Each structure stands twice: as structure tokens, then as C-alpha cells.
Amino acid sequence: MRLLFLGDIVGRSGREAVVSLLPRLRQEMALDFVVINGENAAGGFGITAAICDELYDAGADAITLGNHAWDQREALAHVEREDRLIRPRNFPPGTPGRGNGLYEAKNGARVLVINAMGRVFMDAMDDPFASVDEALSDCPLGDVADAALVDFHGEATSEKMAMGHFCDGRASLVVGTHSHIPTADAQILPGGTAYQTDAGMCGDYDSVIGMEKDEPLNRFITKMPRGRFTPALGPATVCGVFVETGAGGLAERVEPLRLGGRLKPARPA
Amino acid sequence: MRLLFLGDIVGRSGREAVVSLLPRLRQEMALDFVVINGENAAGGFGITAAICDELYDAGADAITLGNHAWDQREALAHVEREDRLIRPRNFPPGTPGRGNGLYEAKNGARVLVINAMGRVFMDAMDDPFASVDEALSDCPLGDVADAALVDFHGEATSEKMAMGHFCDGRASLVVGTHSHIPTADAQILPGGTAYQTDAGMCGDYDSVIGMEKDEPLNRFITKMPRGRFTPALGPATVCGVFVETGAGGLAERVEPLRLGGRLKPARPA
Amino acid sequence: MRLLFLGDIVGRSGREAVVSLLPRLRQEMALDFVVINGENAAGGFGITAAICDELYDAGADAITLGNHAWDQREALAHVEREDRLIRPRNFPPGTPGRGNGLYEAKNGARVLVINAMGRVFMDAMDDPFASVDEALSDCPLGDVADAALVDFHGEATSEKMAMGHFCDGRASLVVGTHSHIPTADAQILPGGTAYQTDAGMCGDYDSVIGMEKDEPLNRFITKMPRGRFTPALGPATVCGVFVETGAGGLAERVEPLRLGGRLKPARPA
Amino acid sequence: MRLLFLGDIVGRSGREAVVSLLPRLRQEMALDFVVINGENAAGGFGITAAICDELYDAGADAITLGNHAWDQREALAHVEREDRLIRPRNFPPGTPGRGNGLYEAKNGARVLVINAMGRVFMDAMDDPFASVDEALSDCPLGDVADAALVDFHGEATSEKMAMGHFCDGRASLVVGTHSHIPTADAQILPGGTAYQTDAGMCGDYDSVIGMEKDEPLNRFITKMPRGRFTPALGPATVCGVFVETGAGGLAERVEPLRLGGRLKPARPA
Numbered sequence A, B, C, D: 001m002r003l004l005f006l007g008d009i010v011g012r013s014g015r016e017a018v019v020s021l022l023p024r025l026r027q028e029m030a031l032d033f034v035v036i037n038g039e040n041a042a043g044g045f046g047i048t049a050a051i052c053d054e055l056y057d058a059g060a061d062a063i064t065l066g067n068h069a070w071d072q073r074e075a076l077a078h079v080e081r082e083d084r085l086i087r088p089r090n091f092p093p094g095t096p097g098r099g100n101g102l103y104e105a106k107n108g109a110r111v112l113v114i115n116a117m118g119r120v121f122m123d124a125m126d127d128p129f130a131s132v133d134e135a136l137s138d139c140p141l142g143d144v145a146d147a148a149l150v151d152f153h154g155e156a157t158s159e160k161m162a163m164g165h166f167c168d169g170r171a172s173l174v175v176g177t178h179s180h181i182p183t184a185d186a187q188i189l190p191g192g193t194a195y196q197t198d199a200g201m202c203g204d205y206d207s208v209i210g211m212e213k214d215e216p217l218n219r220f221i222t223k224m225p226r227g228r229f230t231p232a233l234g235p236a237t238v239c240g241v242f243v244e245t246g247a248g249g250l251a252e253r254v255e256p257l258r259l260g261g262r263l264k265p266a267r268p269a
């Protein structure tokens, strides 16, 4: 199977780049399944039902979230109705929506998608390791699921690498999100799970993690707010990770994808 | 000028890889100046005088540090004697050693090297923006310095990007360290400064940020210590950033470098 | 019932003050049950079996812990054997020991003791609210338990007050520990639960939270370690909270206790 | 001299209690100088010019702030005009307003007031120890100043105690703010400086640190926002610290003050 994961879409610039590129990518790369992190798609803060639809239309099979999941109030209702929209699994029991889903890809294969949030330098959620373990155990790779993808939304590289090893042999891909910067450490771990510490954002990299740079700079320098944070509007780089799975759903190949904007392009052959 | 920066050396594996590769790299890449972050060179924690010498012999012109600067007690004395060893500049006034240095490269050019530490999700140091500003102003690029390199040792990608823009037009390169994972966002910012959020470590990437993975995993899962953290001993990937400067010391080209070990190789032509 | 809770014992000074005062206090105050937080009893870091015995002999009925629970390795084994030693309940499942206990007081009454740890500005444990809720529900006050005491070991005053209200009407006392400073906010919440944000430590208050002040001061000022943290050895103030329960196990009276050392004495009549 | 410091006023309830009590207190307690922390006076977030005037009218001689200093935009302009309004001194150079002031008390004595902010578990400001040191050195107690009061706005009890010892012998009073809970550790340190870790808020203690408790509880339990934080409106307890200075401006007596609302009253004779 050929899977593509795209990192946090930041604002209009990121959305437009994904919507314009993804249809062609799906075809040219012969993608079977596409997952996108959409936690910053709506003006940098959260996501709306309309944006979800736009992304499904462009070729997304599932959308994951993160700490910005609830920035747009309508997401709370939408996440209940729309089973392709996944919020971090380690919110407390009773949280609206779901933290994982088993989907049928266009080729008929079953793809497990899990979203979880890190706790180092972030808000204290339920244990992400226990939570991901449960989801993977409920739906074993190579048995119930033909592919399994974990979007681990976290800050600390240590926690993200630990999650990669924790899932090694049980997931097709563990990919980090939230830092908004793609890492150059794509690898297949010893047990067969593809791993990249962060997918990077789909957004304008002439910015501070996707936001227009004046206000973040102002705050770092003066320690006082002057205005709001708004997404940078220059051309976005679409950032993600491509994985090809083999027998048993483990990874045979992992490649970064970076297209458009300011970053050096990387496109899996 | 042709400059190479290598990220945090982690333990023996990282040291051996750097020492065996660097002499050849210096020659083949026609490097004029090499800076290495050595904060984890001694068993993962700090640096010793002997390791510094080993790195100078291998081709390092200056060594930078970070939050692990003082893990080995002898570093406090050594940083006073050895002017090629630089600790973060934004330690309080009175801290032993120096936070920047102006060095003469083999080709006679003057290279300013600055080390500073971020404060987001890290210990509260003096203001890194004010500190770097002072060092850059004291020694203007294109005037006093022919090249200027800032090693910004930080956790948060936002603070690191902000530092990049803050120095844009006044430094040849702003490169992050500390996360131990190379980022894939090398770019030349609008003002001419090369930037990469993190250089990545020189260490074994089958690990948790360079440390043998069992104990970090144990702590994330059980929240209890079982043993010590020790560097992973598998083959290291040497990670860094190559910059070529032009007129006025600004960047004309920036390329990631990754050699050996598990990560996909990247070698500037 | 008449209950006394004493806050974190810090090192020898705190231990000696508690051991010398408690037997008399038990008698003079006609105490039915005494709980002590012992997480810093062994040289400031953790607790040993011998220290537990010393505290039981002096009149402790149960001992609670906190983030320093495992600083002494023997605690891991001791917490398995000794059912009067309680570690925070919201460690992950499988952690040695127990996070609550139902004890028989000398007067035959059953006392539920719960220990949990906060997550704001602390390590990310399992959800303390869900965890305490479970323990209180398993053992309802006024039904299974004649009194219920929650030691909530946390940093943020907001999280501690929230825990007080969360338990209000279901516990006799919610008392905070960990800050090592007694608060002056003892009150009975609207639902009948006694509450104090922090019990304060049993230790020397001419110190930095119980530790000899030179090294903490040095680190705040220079950002470099010079030596180790060791408990201050001046006379300790024994700090705690006294609660008298009425019908149904709710609080009828709550009073701070402070005896000896430098702080203004407070002794319930 | 007889000085009173009152902790963070939270919203209308806190304001009304202070405004109604302070005129009488000034007289009955024969106060020479009154300082109030007003960072939460305007609906819990910041302060306005009108509220400042209300507090001066009620008997405040100076008003200090904290991390909420700029929540009301008008404070930025007001702090420039009004020299009795003091913001934390360790904001970066160039910040509007002042971080200390030397005032003439009604009795003609000169009172130095310093405001600084802690950095542990808070935003990274400039070094508070260096900053307070500078202010105290510029205006030595017993020489230029007849009394000196430091409002150290911080989260961690360790940093606050360290600041107390750091100033010991050079200030009349070091008092903490920001935790919104009064501590019961008022003492005169060995060098003659009065110290209390936190003054406590002037606000409703049937709350979560002064805010209506439903929303904070909701967020701790569900990890999702449901509404806004608003100040609790029940009767406030006015909380503060009273100091009497002697020769050379050092403390001869320190007493907590707690009046009204739910907390046990404490009123210096």
C-alpha cells in the first residue's frame, strides 16, 4: 500500500497549496490512502466542517487534530458526526468524537489511523503510550488492519522517538506533528515501523511556525502582546511523509515529501 | 567561504564518527571553518578537555555548548583557558568562559561564532535575543567579521525561527541545536541569512535522542526510574549544515549534511 | 473523629521534630488518626523502611508520598510489603504499591486515605481527578468510610483548589502538599469538605523549601550547580492540618497546626 | 514605620472589599504606607486607570502588577503617566513604565517599592535577582530609603524563598504574590527582612484562585474549554502582610492580615 501523511495545515496558504496539489499527487504517486493533520487549518486555529469537506474533496481520507482541536467551536459538534475526523485519543473518557478509526482505502484495504498527543511541554492528557497501545492492540496490524498510521502530536523529540520505538513492529508509520518543522530523520525502525519525528507543516516557511513573524518576534523581544497571531500568507510548502507497506503492513520504504514554497523539494519517485 | 556546522555530538559513537569523517570532509568539501556542538560529547553529558583536543585535531575550529555545558566539572576550568570553547552567551554576567569568539579561519578570514540558549521549555537564562543582538552589533558582519555563525540551543521551533528572523541580514548562519533531530527546513531567509531549525545530533538514531532507548521508554511508560541514561552505541549519523557565503558574508547556499548511520545521506556537492 | 495531617517531612530536622512532638500531640489533642507525608524524609529525597517504622512508632497511622516517592530505591520494595505506605494513586497501572488505603483507627472507625499527584508544572501522570474520583466512589464517605482524607501533592494553587471543590461533600479533608509552605486558607468548603491548599513542610524554614539555602541561591543566581542540595538542619516547624469530623464524616472544624521552629505557632485548642 | 501590603485584587469582589475596608484600616492601624498588587483588578485581567484612582482614593500609595500587567490595553499608556503604578522591573529594557519607585510617605519617610517577576513555571523574563539587586543597590535601605518593599510575583515557593534570602538585610519586606493563596510563613529572616511567601489575593476564596469555579473545574476534568474565566463574586477576603520597621528600616514585626470572606481572620493588633 502507498500512504501519504501531510502535517499540520496552517491557514489559507497551507489549505490552498494542499487543495491544489493533492489531487494530482494522489494520481501520480498512486496513493491508496491520505491522512492530513488539520488542527491549524482555520486561520491557524482549529478546523471547520467546511474545511474538512474541502480536504476530503481534495483527496484526504482522514483528518487528524491536536492541541488546537477545539479552537473552532463547531469542531465539537462536527467531530461527533464525521467519522473521518479524529481527535487525539488520549483526551479524557467522554470527550466527543473518536481518537482512532479503521477505514477502507480505495483499494479495499483497511487502514487504522490513530491520533494521540504528547505530554512533555504540553497540557497533561491521559497517557499516550497506554492509549496508543490499546488502539493498536484492538486492531492488530497484519490481522485486522492492513496498515496502521499513528499521528503523534507532540513537542519533545524524546517523547516522539520513544513513541516510535514503542509502536515499532505494530504500526506502518509513526509520524510526529505539532512542531511545524519537517525533520530529516525518516527511517524504518528495527521492527519495521516507518518513523519521522515531525512531518512539518503545510504552510509558509517565511514565518514563525506558520504565523506572520512580526507578532511572535515582538513577543519574544518585548514580552508584551501588540497584536494577534495570524497565519503567514506567502506560498506554502506542502510537507509530509510517504510510506510504502509490504507484507504484514510493515514499512518497506519511507520518504519525506516537500513541495512548493521555500523549502528544498523532496518528492518520492 | 565554506563553513560546516555539526550538531550535538552524543557520546562515543558520535565522537568516533566525527573524528573519523571530519578530516576527509574538511579536505573534500574545501571547508574553511568548522564548528561543532559538543555539549553531549562526554558520555552524553558535557565535555572534557581531552575530547575538545580530539575534536580540534579532527578539524574543529570552535566548539559550542548548551544546557549540558557544566555536566563535567572540568569544563568550568577548561572554558576559562580555551578560547575555542564557547558556552551559551546568555548565562548571567560573571559566568566563566565566553559566549562568542572571533576566530581567524585557515584562509585568513575572520569568523564570528555565537552560542546562545533558548528559554521556551528550558531553564530561564538571560534574554537570548538581546544577547545575540549585542554580539552581532559588536562585530558587524561584512565589516569586522567575514562570516558569523549563531548556534541557538533551544527546544521550541517557534523561538528558533524567531531567532533566525531576528538575525536575518546580520549573520551568515543561524542554526538550532538541542533537539538532536535534524530538520529539513534549510533555507536562506529574505535578508540573506542561512537558517536550519536544528542541525541534528552526531549520534546513533536507533535511540531516544541519542540515548539507549530502554530507559527513556521505561520512564515514559512507568514514570519511574530503573537505571541511568547512557548513550546508544550503534553507528552514528554525522549531522550538520553546510553554508557557502558570498559578498558581505551573507549566505549564498545552505545544504544539510547527513553521513553514516541510519538516516538518509545528504552531502553537499 | 479527630484527624491530623502533617506535611512533607524534610530530612533529619523534620523527622526529629515530628518524632519528638507527635506522641504528646496524639494524646493531648486526642487524635484518632494521623497521616504524614514522608516523601522528603530521607535526607530530603524519598523515604526508607526504617524511617517509616520510626514514624509509625511516633504515632503515624499512614504515610503518603509524592514525586520523590522512588528517590530511595528500597521504597519500591517497601511500598509492596507495607500497606500503611501510600504512593500517588495516579501512577500508571502496574506501579508497585497502592494509592489509597482503608484503615481502622484506634477508635474502630474506618479511615480512607488517598494520595494523588497534580500535573500542572509537574510530570504528566494519569488524570488525578479521575483517579481520586474512583477511590472516593469505591469507598463512599459516611457509608464505607467514616472519614476520608485526600493528600493532593501538587504545585499549582489552581489545580489544588479545583481538587478541593471536586471532592467537596465526598471527603473529610483535601489537603495539598509539595510546595513545602503552609497556606493560611483553611476552610470548610460549601459541601462540607475541609480544605487547605498546602499543609506546609515539617522542616527548617530558614532555608529554601527545607534545603540549606546556599546551593539553591547559587543556582538561581549563577545558573550553574556548585554542590548538592542538602536539608537545612535548623530547628523544624511541624506543620499540618487538624480536622474534626461530624455526622457522615464531613468536617465540622479545620485548623492549621504549626509548632516549633521559626513560624508563628498555631495549635488547635 | 507601619506598612501594609495587600495581595492581588481579583475582580469586583476584591475591589469592593479593599475600597470599603482600607480607609478604616489605614486609620485604625496607623499605617504610613500601603502597597497593593492590582494585576487582576479589572475583571480578573489587568487594571485600568479608573481602578487605579479608586485604589489611590481608598488609601493605596503604590500599585504593583505582574504577568497580567498588560491584559487591559490602557495600562500600557497609564503606566507611563502614573508613577505610582509599577510593573515588574525585569521586563526587557525599553518596556513602558517603571519597575520601582521611591515614594514619600505621609510621615515624610521615603519608601522604596520594587516589583519583579519570577521565572520558574512562568514566562522567561530578565533575571529577577539581578534586577532586584540593582534596585536595592541604587537606593540603599537605611540610607536613601527608610523602608523598602519587594513584591516578588512568582509561582514557585523555592524561587520566592530564595528571593527572600537574597534581599535579607537590604529590604524591609519581601512578599510574594501570584499564587492567590496566603501563606502562613510570615517571619523575619536572620538579616532582618520580613518575609511571606505569598500575600494571598483579595478575592472570593470559594473559587479557583479567585475565578468562578465551574470553568476551571471543567477544564481540569475535560481538557476542553466551555466558557470564559470570570471572577467569583462572593464576599472577598482582604489578604495582606503588615510590617513594622525599626532602626535602619529593617523589620521588627511582621503579621499576616486577613479580613472578611471565608478565611480565618487575622488582624495585627
Ligand SMILES: [Fe+2]
Pocket (backbone or CB within 6 Å): A008, A039, A040, A066, A177, A178, A179, A180
Ligand atoms: Fe499544529
Ligand SMILES: [Fe+2]
Pocket (backbone or CB within 6 Å): A039, A066, A067, A068, A153, A177, A178
Ligand atoms: Fe499543535
Ligand SMILES: [Fe+2]
Pocket (backbone or CB within 6 Å): B008, B039, B040, B066, B177, B178, B179, B180
Ligand atoms: Fe544536546
Ligand SMILES: [Fe+2]
Pocket (backbone or CB within 6 Å): B039, B066, B067, B068, B153, B177, B178
Ligand atoms: Fe541541550
Ligand SMILES: [Fe+2]
Pocket (backbone or CB within 6 Å): C008, C039, C040, C066, C177, C178, C179, C180
Ligand atoms: Fe515534598
Ligand SMILES: [Fe+2]
Pocket (backbone or CB within 6 Å): C039, C066, C067, C068, C153, C177, C178
Ligand atoms: Fe513533592
Ligand SMILES: [Fe+2]
Pocket (backbone or CB within 6 Å): D008, D039, D040, D066, D177, D178, D179, D180
Ligand atoms: Fe494575580
Ligand SMILES: [Fe+2]
Pocket (backbone or CB within 6 Å): D039, D066, D067, D068, D153, D177, D178
Ligand atoms: Fe500573576
